[in-house]
Amino acid sequence: MTSDCIFCKIIAGEIPGQFVYQDEQVVAFRDIHPIAPTHILIAPRKHFDSVHHVDASDEPLLGHLFTAARLIAEQEKVSQSGYRLVVNTGAGAGQTVFHIHMHLLAGKPMSDKLV
Amino acid sequence: MTSDCIFCKIIAGEIPGQFVYQDEQVVAFRDIHPIAPTHILIAPRKHFDSVHHVDASDEPLLGHLFTAARLIAEQEKVSQSGYRLVVNTGAGAGQTVFHIHMHLLAGKPMSDKLV
Numbered sequence: 001m002t003s004d005c006i007f008c009k010i011i012a013g014e015i016p017g018q019f020v021y022q023d024e025q026v027v028a029f030r031d032i033h034p035i036a037p038t039h040i041l042i043a044p045r046k047h048f049d050s051v052h053h054v055d056a057s058d059e060p061l062l063g064h065l066f067t068a069a070r071l072i073a074e075q076e077k078v079s080q081s082g083y084r085l086v087v088n089t090g091a092g093a094g095q096t097v098f099h100i101h102m103h104l105l106a107g108k109p110m111s112d113k114l115v
Numbered sequence: 116m117t118s119d120c121i122f123c124k125i126i127a128g129e130i131p132g133q134f135v136y137q138d139e140q141v142v143a144f145r146d147i148h149p150i151a152p153t154h155i156l157i158a159p160r161k162h163f164d165s166v167h168h169v170d171a172s173d174e175p176l177l178g179h180l181f182t183a184a185r186l187i188a189e190q191e192k193v194s195q196s197g198y199r200l201v202v203n204t205g206a207g208a209g210q211t212v213f214h215i216h217m218h219l220l221a222g223k224p225m226s227d228k229l230v
Contacts, residue, residue, distance in 0.1 A: 036230045051185050052194060062181045063174030066202075070166050073204070079167060082205025086229050087181075089188070090197025094225045103229060110209045110230050114201050115151045115220050 002047045007099035011045055021072050025064050028072055028104075037107025038076050038083070042068050049098045051089040065102045078106035086114075117162045122214035126160055136187050140179050143187055143219075152222025153191050153198070157183050164213045166204040180217045193221035201229075 002008050010017040010029060017029035020040055031039040042065050048054055054062060066085070073079045083106035088095040117123050125132040125144060132144035135155055146154040157180050163169055169177060181200070188194045198221035203210040 035227070051181055051188075051198075051200070054181055054185060056179075056182055059175045059178030059182060061174075061178065063176065063178030064171075066166055066169060066177045067171055067174060069204075070169060073166075080205070082203070082207030082210065083166075084208045084230065085166070085202040085204065087200040088197070088225070089184075089200065090195070092197030092224060093199045093221070094227050094229075095197065105230050106208070108230065109207060110203070111228075112150070112209050113226075113228060114209075114218060115199065115223065115225050 002099070005047055005097075005099050007041075007043050007097055007101065008047055011043065021068060021075065023068070025061055026068050028068060031103070036105040038078050038104065040072060040076070040104040041101045042072065042104060043099055043101040048100045050095060050100060051087060054100070062100075069102060069104050072104060073106065076106065081106065082110070084110055117214070120162055120212075120214050122156075122158050122212055122216065123162055126158065136183060136190065138183065140176055141183050143183060146218070151220040153193050153220065155187060155191070155219040156216045157187065157219060158214055158216040163215045165210060165215060166202060169215070177215075184217060184219050187219060188221065191221065196221065197225070199225055 021028040086103040136143040201218040
């Protein structure tokens, strides 16, 4: 845990989060400023500032973000309608919390404007 | 390889691709319709239709997409300015080629309009 990281505090239960999924490796909670009907953030329990800060030893954990996303999409009943997974890396790309997280976005037709 | 998959054909060299990175697990090539100054697609050599079709045994490979993205971002000199990683799952989310791929988008300030 990094003491000044808001996501570490949510994961530790020090700040409330609306959790939708948890396992030993990751947690998932609703974005407090949703931009789609389903907007969930999936984050590893282990702190990494960003994708800049991962290496080969982290690959199983990072891959688990995808299988967790698949499970959560099924749970949220958006598997069939489709979902977009986004990881922003760096402030210039829109990363606002520097603890790696994957956005799961669903529940509306998606544009092709990814940037 | 799936015989009717355009990305399997690019990976096999049957259709030309502008490759920027290759290793034993993944390949990366430029999107032919870029929507950002840097727009690269990173795909596993192994065919999966989408995130719907992965399970726990695929996690190391899926995590490798992130470490490959990190390397490619450094190679493209966009690590510092930031990059967005996007995986669309299902036609409703904008997936157009049904072979898992991660978009690496960079080279311009990014909006917060992810959908």
